[in-house]
Amino acid sequence: TPSPIIAPSILAADFARLADEVRAIEGAADWVHVDVMDNHFVPNLTIGLPVVQSLRKATEIPFDVHLMITDPERWAPGYAEAGAYNVTFHAEACEDPVHLAKTLRAAGAKAGLAIDRDTPVEPYLELLPYVDTVLIMTIKAGFGGQKFMPEMLDKVRDVRRRISAKDLDVRLEVDGGIAAGTIEQAAEAGADAFVAGTAVYGAADPAEAIRKLRALAEG
Numbered sequence: 001t002p003s004p005i006i007a008p009s010i011l012a013a014d015f016a017r018l019a020d021e022v023r024a025i026e027g028a029a030d031w032v033h034v035d036v037m038d039n040h041f042v043p044n045l046t047i048g049l050p051v052v053q054s055l056r057k058a059t060e061i062p063f064d065v066h067l068m069i070t071d072p073e074r075w076a077p078g079y080a081e082a083g084a085y086n087v088t089f090h091a092e093a094c095e096d097p098v099h100l101a102k103t104l105r106a107a108g109a110k111a112g113l114a115i116d117r118d119t120p121v122e123p124y125l126e127l128l129p130y131v132d133t134v135l136i137m138t139i140k141a142g143f144g145g146q147k148f149m150p151e152m153l154d155k156v157r158d159v160r161r162r163i164s165a166k167d168l169d170v171r172l173e174v175d176g177g178i179a180a181g182t183i184e185q186a187a188e189a190g191a192d193a194f195v196a197g198t199a200v201y202g203a204a205d206p207a208e209a210i211r212k213l214r215a216l217a218e219g
């Protein structure tokens with residue numbers, strides 16, 4: 001397993017000060033995780049392309065965009081064109097994940113496939129050679145601050161087993177309830193990228209919180 005990626009989620013940051021909040025994790029975070037919600041795929045609404053385009057100019061940290069939206073075919077390429085490093089769309093919202101992944105790669109981004117709480121991974125294992133990131137939700141997508149669900153780690157183990165068996169270059173990311181008390185079990189299950197909203201932006205010192213999470217993930 002490659003060295004861990006820590007991706008703080010700005011969903012838990014102060015949306016009135018997003019540029020400052022992202023700069024506060026520069027040098028400590030590997031990626032910044034940007035949760036895009038459309039109040040349709042999930043019952044919550046966050047930010048969209050104009051905010052991402054503006055925020056992109058405020059920092060050099062690679063953007064890990066998590067699209068919790070319907071019709072990702074229509075919107076995802078815009079995030080790649082805006083300079084996102086990785087664009088992740090949901091399996092449940094996409095008719096042809098391989099095609100969308102190709103489109104994203106052609107637009108210069110990594111392509112990620114997200115699996116929500118109630119979705120099994122088995123039907124998607126054969127798609128792993130066509131994506132760069134698999135994101136396993138360890139909560140039900142839609143809101144920050146929820147309780148980590150350890151039963152989701154069986155999915156992480158299944159995906160890790162397939163990545164190893166086929167020697168694939170795929171990042172295995174977990175999202176939801178990742179904190180000092182949960183990150184080790186996620187890492188042991190095979191995750192190598194960790195989204196953390198509350199655990200980073202709810203901390204008095206976000207950069208220090210990231211360092212602690214990284215140390216725990218490294219084991």
Ligand code: DX5
Binds near residue numbers: 145175196
């Ligand atoms: C929720 C988002 C998560 C959220 C995680 O659907 O996808 O990225 O920010 O928040 P925490 O780390 O607080 O569970």
Ligand code: ZN
Binds near residue numbers: 175195
């Ligand atoms: Zn997310």
